[in-house]
Amino acid sequence: MSDDGLLLAFRAGGERFAVPLERVxxxxxxxxxxxxxxxxxxxxxxxxxxxxALGVIDVAAAMGLPRSPAKPAPLVVVLYxxxxxxxxxxxxxxxxxxxxxxxxxxxxxGALRGIVAEESGFLSLLDVDRLAAKGEG
Amino acid sequence: xxxxxxxxxxxxxEFLAEAEMLLEEAGCGIDALDAxxxxxxxxxxxxxxxxxxxxxxxxGMVGYSGIADAAHALEALLDDLRMGRVPxxxxxxxxxxxxxxxxxxxxxxxxAGEESPRLETPLKxxxxxxxxxxxxxxxxxxxxxxxxxxxxxxxxxxRASEAGKRGKALVLVDLDLDFDSFDAGLxxxxxxxxxxxxxxxxFPGTAADPARMAFRLLVALPPGSDVAxxxxxxxxxxxxxxxxxxxxxxxxxxxxxLPATVVAEPAPPEPGPEAAPQVARGVVRVPLEKVAAxxxxxxxxxxxxxxxxxxxxxxxxxxxxxxxxFEAQRAFARLDRLVATLGPAALALRLVPVxxxxxxxxxxxxxxxxxxxxxxxxVVQGVETEIDKVLADELGDxxxxxxxxxxxxxIESPEERAAAGKPRRGRVALTVAPRxxxxxxxxxxxxxxxxxxxxxAKARQTGLLGPSDPDPAEPFALLFRAGFSTAREVSEIxxxxxxxxxxxxxxxxxxxxxxxxxxxxxxxxxxxxVPMTLVxxxxxxxxxxxxxxxxxxxxxxxxxxxxxxxxxVIDGRPCxxxxxxxxxxxxxxxxxxxxxRPDAGGAEPVVVTEDGRRAAALVVDAVEGVWDLxxxxxxxxxxxxxxxxxxxxxxxxxxxxxxxxGALVARVHSxxxxxxxx
Numbered sequence: 001m002s003d004d005g006l007l008l009a010f011r012a013g014g015e016r017f018a019v020p021l022e023r024v025x026x027x028x029x030x031x032x033x034x035x036x037x038x039x040x041x042x043x044x045x046x047x048x049x050x051x052x053a054l055g056v057i058d059v060a061a062a063m064g065l066p067r068s069p070a071k072p073a074p075l076v077v078v079l080y081x082x083x084x085x086x087x088x089x090x091x092x093x094x095x096x097x098x099x100x101x102x103x104x105x106x107x108x109x110g111a112l113r114g115i116v117a118e119e120s121g122f123l124s125l126l127d128v129d130r131l132a133a134k135g136e137g
Numbered sequence: 138x139x140x141x142x143x144x145x146x147x148x149x150x151e152f153l154a155e156a157e158m159l160l161e162e163a164g165c166g167i168d169a170l171d172a173x174x175x176x177x178x179x180x181x182x183x184x185x186x187x188x189x190x191x192x193x194x195x196x197g198m199v200g201y202s203g204i205a206d207a208a209h210a211l212e213a214l215l216d217d218l219r220m221g222r223v224p225x226x227x228x229x230x231x232x233x234x235x236x237x238x239x240x241x242x243x244x245x246x247x248x249a250g251e252e253s254p255r256l257e258t259p260l261k262x263x264x265x266x267x268x269x270x271x272x273x274x275x276x277x278x279x280x281x282x283x284x285x286x287x288x289x290x291x292x293x294x295x296r297a298s299e300a301g302k303r304g305k306a307l308v309l310v311d312l313d314l315d316f317d318s319f320d321a322g323l324x325x326x327x328x329x330x331x332x333x334x335x336x337x338x339x340f341p342g343t344a345a346d347p348a349r350m351a352f353r354l355l356v357a358l359p360p361g362s363d364v365a366x367x368x369x370x371x372x373x374x375x376x377x378x379x380x381x382x383x384x385x386x387x388x389x390x391x392x393x394x395l396p397a398t399v400v401a402e403p404a405p406p407e408p409g410p411e412a413a414p415q416v417a418r419g420v421v422r423v424p425l426e427k428v429a430a431x432x433x434x435x436x437x438x439x440x441x442x443x444x445x446x447x448x449x450x451x452x453x454x455x456x457x458x459x460x461x462x463f464e465a466q467r468a469f470a471r472l473d474r475l476v477a478t479l480g481p482a483a484l485a486l487r488l489v490p491v492x493x494x495x496x497x498x499x500x501x502x503x504x505x506x507x508x509x510x511x512x513x514x515x516v517v518q519g520v521e522t523e524i525d526k527v528l529a530d531e532l533g534d535x536x537x538x539x540x541x542x543x544x545x546x547x548i549e550s551p552e553e554r555a556a557a558g559k560p561r562r563g564r565v566a567l568t569v570a571p572r573x574x575x576x577x578x579x580x581x582x583x584x585x586x587x588x589x590x591x592x593x594a595k596a597r598q599t600g601l602l603g604p605s606d607p608d609p610a611e612p613f614a615l616l617f618r619a620g621f622s623t624a625r626e627v628s629e630i631x632x633x634x635x636x637x638x639x640x641x642x643x644x645x646x647x648x649x650x651x652x653x654x655x656x657x658x659x660x661x662x663x664x665x666x667v668p669m670t671l672v673x674x675x676x677x678x679x680x681x682x683x684x685x686x687x688x689x690x691x692x693x694x695x696x697x698x699x700x701x702x703x704x705x706v707i708d709g710r711p712c713x714x715x716x717x718x719x720x721x722x723x724x725x726x727x728x729x730x731x732x733x734r735p736d737a738g739g740a741e742p743v744v745v746t747e748d749g750r751r752a753a754a755l756v757v758d759a760v761e762g763v764w765d766l767x768x769x770x771x772x773x774x775x776x777x778x779x780x781x782x783x784x785x786x787x788x789x790x791x792x793x794x795x796x797x798x799g800a801l802v803a804r805v806h807s808x809x810x811x812x813x814x815x
Binding site: 039040 | 318320321683684685729730731769770771772774775776777778781783784785786790791792793794
């Protein structure tokens with residue numbers, strides 16, 4: 001499924017997700033996320049990070065979990081190669097993931113590259129490009 | 138420039154443009170050093186060192202070894218200067234100036250067509266006399282933790298010992314940061330440290346907890362600094378003193394904890410953090426940040442004025458004394474006028490004549506033309522047009538690119554021109570003119586032009602256009618597409634297309650845009666449009682529920698409280714009567730499918746917006762104020778109604794969605810025409 005690689009693991013909607021570390025520009029706490037009228041529910045809104053206007057994808061909502069409630073100083077993971085950031089609950093840290101532990105994603109679970117079984121549940125590897133593209137559709 | 142190129146090919150034009158810019162920067166750098174005198178701030182010396190280092194690199198890459206050698210010699214002198222091996226004496230500064238002059242001469246010789254110019258007496262020999270050994274360097278004995286001591290660079294060691302000699306106190310600021318936000322925390326601490334003194338170095342530390350990140354900042358503080366306050370501002374875990382200098386009365390392993398205030402021997406007075414503004418011929422130079430602060434204050438004042446206007450109206454309504462009421466209204470009207478004038482006046486401080494930019498362009502043009510063997514004139518009109526200082530600086534690169542393009546691909550060789558029945562000398566005209574709040578720069582050449590059909594054919598060949606895609610309405614726009622510019626051989630067909638995507642990107646980032654039109658055989662015209670004041674857009678900010686919107690001030694005709702009866706229904710469409718006009722009206726919440734607010738009853742705020750052709754009325758929940766906003770565009774990939782163009786931060790932290798007035802007015806007209814009740 002994927003090469004052994006460094007991942008940034010985080011939590012959203014009570015579950016654990018990860019994106020390839022090389023796609024992460026930074027973690028930031030914008031002062032707020034402005035809701036975007038007419039956007040699909042997985043889009044949390046617009047945040048300004050270092051003066052740049054970014055579309056924020058609510059990872060929980062995009063993965064079929066309840067939408068993240070609005071809160072002050074939300075935590076977002078800013079991605080390279082997109083104009084987007086991911087809204088997450090908390091960051092677990094940098095983790096390695098041996099390729100042989102990654103299982104193909106269950107069908108119908110959205111933009112995932114694969115999942116890794118863990119002691120208590122799963123770590124879902126997000127497909128960053130499909131996640132952003134899903135929002136466009 | 139990423140790979141070696143031979144002198145004399147098209148890249149010499151690029152080299153000249155870059156070298157000229159670096160030399161200009163270095164010229165400013167040495168002026169700055171002269172102004173600093175005997176104790177120059179290290180960042181000034183470093184900046185000059187880096188500029189000369191870049192020049193050496195550029196010259197080396199293109200193969201001008203004579204220039205690279207000279208730059209190397211000058212770089213060595215500057216290195217001695219920044220490491221304290223030579224004093225910043227007038228003689229040394231003079232030597233730096235001589236070096237820069239020699240480099241300018243060499244670059245000019247390249248421009249004149251010389252293959253690989255070289256100084257007759259190497260610059261190294263000429264500078265030799267200056268590099269007399271300074272007083273023997275005392276080995277700095279810094280009492281630092283050993284692991285830190287090992288990782289100090291020579292330069293950092295020099296700065297630390299220098300600080301000790303000048304009676305400053307060295308401290309280590311220990312940071313222990315959350316992984317989530319460590320970059321913000323580190324940046325903040327570095328800014329605070331630089332503000333408090335000299336930040337000499339930043340080193341990784343050891344965090345006790347793997348989820349945290351530790352850093353240590355080595356900082357030199359002037360005598361009397363409040364260390365405790367610095368620790369608080371940096372959110373430091375700890376700040377400990379380390380001493381510098383030759384005396385080391387205590388064992389080196391245990392750093393000494395400093396009292397809250399650094400006490401040190403009296404030291405020579407320090408120059409303030411900001412050099413005094415230079416006064417010359419009735420001109421005051423003011424740092425841009427101070428202008429920005431003034432502009433912000435003017436915005437705040439305008440807000441306070443609006444708030445006062447509202448309460449004053451209410452307060453006066455009940456006042457029995459008609460004379461006093463009249464006087465108060467008159468005084469307020471005067472205040473209103475003054476405040477309204479202050480904002481634009483403050484903004485105008487940022488403006489400079491575009492001449493500062495065009496002069497640079499003209500010089501680069503002459504050199505590029507010479508390098509390419511073109512005979513061409515560069516004619517500029519409208520040099521008095523004013524433009525934001527920051528824009529004038531930032532526009533240099535993209536505009537140079539357009540000029541080089543015109544010379545390289547547009548203007549033909551003298552022989553080719555003569556054969557085509559054109560004058561041997563080509564011509565590129567630049568016209569600069571203000572248009573509303575924007576400045577238009579039009580570059581027209583009388584070269585061979587671009588063939589639209591050729592561009593489309595090329596785009597199909599390179600896959601930019603699929604086989605089933607129709608011919609684009611704007612074929613020239615293809616020139617600015619990234620894939621197009623990599624097709625180098627396109628210049629044989631169309632004469633254009635190298636790196637124009639970069640030009641467009643840069644201009645877009647500056648809030649501008651570029652377009653091109655061309656007539657094959659007779660020339661090409663590039664039109665560059667940029668905002669006059671860099672992205673600061675006077676905006677009316679309104680609110681619907683908890684969503685904030687910003688409308689460009691120039692698109693707002695008026696805002697008012699719609700009294701009962703001002704909204705009529707004409708032909709089943711809600712309309713707002715503005716004077717003689719019946720304008721289509723929409724509720725902004727309905728337009729954007731926002732949750733409908735319960736009717737507050739009574740008058741609601743109405744904004745009459747116009748796009749230059751038509752007007753429409755919008756009902757909002759509240760008008761929050763007028764600010765100069767830095768509007769940032771939103772990427773196309775973020776799904777949203779097309780009336781929302783970008784976003785901007787409103788003072789106070791809210792984010793306003795920036796509305797595109799043209800799209801909005803069109804939407805209200807069409808929503809209204811379709812009979813939808815807004």
